[in-house]
Amino acid sequence: MSNEEGESLEVWIDQDLCTGDGICAQYAPEVFELDVDGLAYVKGEDDELRQAPGATAPVPLKLLNDVVDSAKECPGECIHVRRVADRVEVYGPDAG
Numbered sequence: 001m002s003n004e005e006g007e008s009l010e011v012w013i014d015q016d017l018c019t020g021d022g023i024c025a026q027y028a029p030e031v032f033e034l035d036v037d038g039l040a041y042v043k044g045e046d047d048e049l050r051q052a053p054g055a056t057a058p059v060p061l062k063l064l065n066d067v068v069d070s071a072k073e074c075p076g077e078c079i080h081v082r083r084v085a086d087r088v089e090v091y092g093p094d095a096g
């Protein structure tokens with residue numbers, strides 16, 4: 001899937017499928033973090049975990065490769081990266 005440079009992307013995690021292995025938090029600790037419940041959540045620049053179901057965080061361009069690698073390696077297949085503009089998934093289990 002291609003990504004035009006500068007295209008705004010956001011990421012969310014389906015915690016129902018998260019195994020808590022922490023791979024995402026190793027690849028992109030700026031965007032993913034494990035909470036005390038052992039599940040991974042996204043976070044933004046304020047470093048606050050976004051825990052509402054389906055909550056998204058922006059994907060900074062400089063972290064895109066790390067976030068995409070996280071989505072590819074995620075054993076729960078529960079990291080979803082989508083375009084902000086039309087909410088179409090570009091990386092993750094539902095990407096075309």
Ligand code: SF4
Binds near residue numbers: 021032
């Ligand atoms: S890589 Fe996937 S399964 Fe593993 S902690 Fe992160 S979101 Fe959960």
